[in-house]
C-alpha cells in the first residue's frame with residue numbers, strides 16, 4: 701500500500717494528510733497497469749518523489765515542479781524536476797511540450813486558489829483522454845489568506861462546483877442563462893473528497909443518449925436534449 705512508503709523514507713521529508721492515501725489508492729489505482737506520465741506540482745523536501753517512483757510502473761515519465769530552485773537537487777534517476785511558477789501559463793505550456801501530455805496531474809503546490817485555477821486552466825488541455833487532474837489541500841478554499849473564504853467565488857472549491865454545471869450543460873433548459881459549454885465534451889466527472897478534488901477527462905464527442913428497451917428492442921434517442929420548458933410527468937400526482 702502506498703501509505704507503507706512512509707516507513708521507508710529517508711531524510712527527504714514528505715508531508716501528506718493521512719486520509720489522502722486512501723483517495724490516492726482509489727483514484728490512481730487504475731493507472732498501475734502500464735507506464736504513465738505523471739506530474740506533481742510542489743516538491744518541498746523531495747520526499748514524495750521516491751514514493752511516486754515506487755508506486756507507478758517502471759518506465760513511467762515522472763515530472764515534478766516547484767518554484768524553489770533548491771528543489772532541483774531532489775531529482776533522482778528516472779524523474780524530471782523543473783523549476784517554475786505554477787501560475788505561469790508560459791512555463792506550464794513549455795513544460796507540457798517537453799514532458800506532457802500527462803495522465804495524472806497532482807497539484808500540491810502553493811495551495812493559493814488563483815494558482816490552482818491557473819494551473820488547471822493551463823494543464824487541462826495537456827491531460828490525456830482518460831486522464832485525472834487532482835488538486836489537494838483544497839481546505840485552503842475556506843481560508844481568506846489563500847484567496848478563499850466561505851462561498852468565495854474565487855476559491856478553487858467554488859470553481860470546481862461550477863465545473864459540475866459545465867458537465868451538465870448538455871441538458872440546459874435555459875439557453876440564454878446557461879448555454880452549452882464545449883468543455884462538457886471532455887469533462888467526465890468531478891469528485892469531491894475532504895480537501896481533494898479529482899477531475900476526470902474522457903472525450904465524449906457526441907451528446908449523451910437515452911436508451912429505451914422494450915421486448916428486447918433497444919432504441920437510442922437524444923430527443924430529451926432538445927426539449928425546453930419541460931415539467932415532470934408526475935406533476936400533480938406527487939403533491940407538487
Ligand SMILES: C[S@@+](CC[C@H](N)C(=O)[O-])C[C@H]1O[C@@H](n2cnc3c(N)ncnc32)[C@H](O)[C@@H]1O
Pocket residue numbers: 713714715716740741742743744745746747748765766767768784785786787808809810815
Ligand atoms: C506542500 S509543499 C509540497 C510537498 C510535496 N509534494 C510532498 O508531498 O512532500 C508545497 C511546495 O510548493 C512550492 N510552491 C509554492 N508556490 C509555488 C508556485 N507558485 N509554483 C510552484 N511551486 C510552488 C513550495 O516551494 C513548496 O515546496
